[in-house]
Amino acid sequence: SYVLTQPPSVSVAPGQTARITCGGNNIGSKSVHWYQQKPGQAPVLVVYDDSDRPSGIPERFSGSNSGNTATLTISRVEAGDEADYYCQVWDSSSDHPGVFGGGTKLTVL
């Protein structure tokens, strides 16, 4: 089945830009979705279809996807952005289509 690889942790100072990567074989050919999960809460979709934002998600959240790496970028990071972030793809060519990355803990210093 398809494997998505995320760094376990990323740290950034408030006001700076955080970049969280999601690696996969030719992931640029797939659509990538990103979720934010704060402690004790359910995941929330923050980016879908590589770079689209659901309504209510700040413009500070953006996504890109090319080659073997997809990236979630959070600009002007705030303390409230501290959370786990998961990437996800739907590999329709696989018999195991619903795939999540292992998650990245974003720490705001």
Add this chain to the structure above:
Amino acid sequence: QVQLQESGPGLVKPSQTLSLTCTVSGGSISSGGYYWSWIRQHPGKGLEWIGYIYYSGSTYYNPSLKSRVTISVDTSKNQFSLKLSSVTAADTAVYYCARVGAVAGTVWFDPWGQGTLVTVSS
């Protein structure tokens, strides 16, 4: 806006069947256009897709769980349900229900229910 809420026992004995229900409010399952999914998260771990269902009853399951999973829908109650048989401690997890968004062959999950912790223990 659509909201989802999971319900069911928080403790299940080994070898028994885990049963959960997701109640959808703010929208009708039978209006079509969306699939409805179950996802779980083992304690301190990542997310695992379990399966999804359409209002018509058509389903698609994670092959890793397919032999033990049944997802069903009750449009009259605006609910869909999960049954997982022959559970072991490895099935201890927070179980989430979510609406499936899809376009051009890709699938995402939004929104999610708050989740419910199910512990498998005697």
